[in-house]
Amino acid sequence: MFSNAIHSAADARRIAKRRLPWMVFDYIDGAAGAETGAARNRAALDNATLSPRILRDVSQRSLSKSVFGKLTQRPFGIAPMGICNLAAPRADLMLARLAAKYEIPHCVSTVASTPMEEIIEVAEGNAWFQLYFSGDGEGTFKLVDRAKSAGYETLILTVDVPEVGRRPRELRHGFKMPFKIGVSQFIDFALHPRWSLATLVAGKPEMANFQSDGFTFDRTESRAKATWETLDRLRDAWPGNLVIKGVLDTNDAIELKKAGADAIQISSHGARQLESAPAPFEMIAPIRDALGPNFPIFYDSGLRSGEDVLKALHAGADFAFLGRILQFAIAAGGEKGLEQLWGVLSDEASIAMAQMGICELP
Template identity: 40%
Template sequence: MGLDRAASIDDLRLRAKNRIPRFAFDLVDGGAESERNMRRNTEAFEEVELTPRYMVDVSNIDISATVFGQTFDAPLGMAPIGMLNAFWPGADLTLAQLCKAKNIPYTASSASSTTLEELAEAADGNGWFQLYVSRDPTVTEGLIARAEAAGYTTLMVTADVPAAGKRDRDIRNQLAVPFRFTPEVILQCAMNPRWALTSLKHGKPNVANYADLLQSATSYADVQKTLITPGFTWEDLKRLRTRWKGRLLVKGILHAQDALSCTELGCDGIIVSNHGGRQVAFGPPTIEALPSIAEAVAGRMTIILDSGIRRGADILRAKALGADFALAGRAFAYGVGAGGNAGAQHAFEILQLELIRALGQLGIPSYETIGASELSTFKATTSSDQSSIQLDYP
């Protein structure tokens, strides 16, 4: 299927699947164990219905959204993804540049395959930095100091990886970082020559922010062990709150009590996330976890949701249930995998146009006017916003 015929994020996923060796595709596409949680993320969105209201003037639709004092052109940003260049060479920079061009936030992962400094430059004011708290405090402090020096003002600390997720596909594929060129991997690469040649040009991807650690470690397993810690507690978050002077967001919140604790510690926002179903197979989909969290903390901090966003309407479903903003991980990754820069742009435009269309069909001219109580009876207001977008359909 040509890129121009890809009508949905699922179409982009299929196209990416046909262009990328299986071991690399599965690295992004896979979830924890049975993958139940990953599947439920998308299924649960489908179950949330929004009731249209008609005879409202929706000639102008405004999808801009303001969070943390910055107005973005869409209520959607890029979630942090580690080692993404293994999926498609150069993907990190492609997506950071896309986010800048489209004026949406880009989150650089601690485990990115491009340095946080290069990504800060590419995202140019639209960059957030995601922090994995390391077992070694000097490693954590090193990343924080670098993020500060690179100009990031928003730090997103990930709470939901006390242990690495068990991803059965990666085990079956005998995935190792850096990659080992087993006969099976070589065969898969030979069947995907474009990916193989582009990868050769870019060199082996690695966790670029940990270059020093990689040099001194005896094995990659040692490095991996250092990257995260099972010992990250509320006391550490408190210390982090004191240490980081900018905005502090906590990613991976699924329980209302945890959300409340984040508010009490003075965090600026949370990401209601289950890591795209990559951590636990038995947990709830985020759209189901959201309402009780919103009830507990709405208005006291910014609520962002990710995990399973595949349609523009999913962003509205999340907004209707109490989220202010959304992030997508795989949707953007599939776009790059399906067609590099053009594919990334296509992924964004699919979600953007679906979102505009859905707002028009619901009779809501402005994203920001949707409230948690308006799930089935939206009230529309007219928007005179200059940045609004003209609808091209009846």
């Protein structure tokens, strides 16, 4: 008999794999190429250790971190993820409510399935907007103005997708947005009636930020025209915090600091872009050394537990972001499943801190 209890991220993934259509699960779970990049980063995280210390008073531990001068209740936030409502109807708003409750940043994707204005309202201001540069940039800068008007104070420019990576699991299923329904997709949906009926009632997920006149986006469109001059233009146009996401090179990190970025985010896009990229976890320490102790460094990619988050922080990151495991929790149990996994991750981090003999995070 299958258990639906979530005691780990692996539990959430296992249940989600059973409940989601194959096409949707592989879209969320898949990585570039033969997925060796994902395995390499997972191996790097698994090989990292945390040092236990004994006989210290660790009865009063705090999971809070300061990010851009604001105190969060957890050292991890929500990474930008496209079309989250594929996991379950209204998934974006479940994440937004979680962000409001724990005062952590919810990074809203350019291709979110809920309009950016609604998400930041539900998140009670605890939202950042993630931006893709695409085409000639005209639509991109319209979104910048829109995010500013909606009240976003932090913008994340994702720079590691000059072209969308090849993900064979997506290609085998013919995954496209909007959905193209053929025989294989029809069978897939029919064999997963719980998801299909809920999605039918709620309406198929769309890229909601492009449902208004004057806003268009093609997920497969080339983003290859973005340059350092684009960054300069964005820096001039955006008065708030500017985070550059998708950094895996020390020299790029140094140049971004010089160019006026307020933070960088070390990331391999969940290993969904360049299969042969270095393990992002292994880049935290050298980039920290290059940028000095005070420049904000965020991290995402491959995190599966509270202990993983502590490993990233002890390697030199200031804050971490969780991605697909949160979608799996929603697919596994809706908002209750999300809260369950969030509690697991929080407990894992807190218990690990006690084992390490620390009450405050680095």
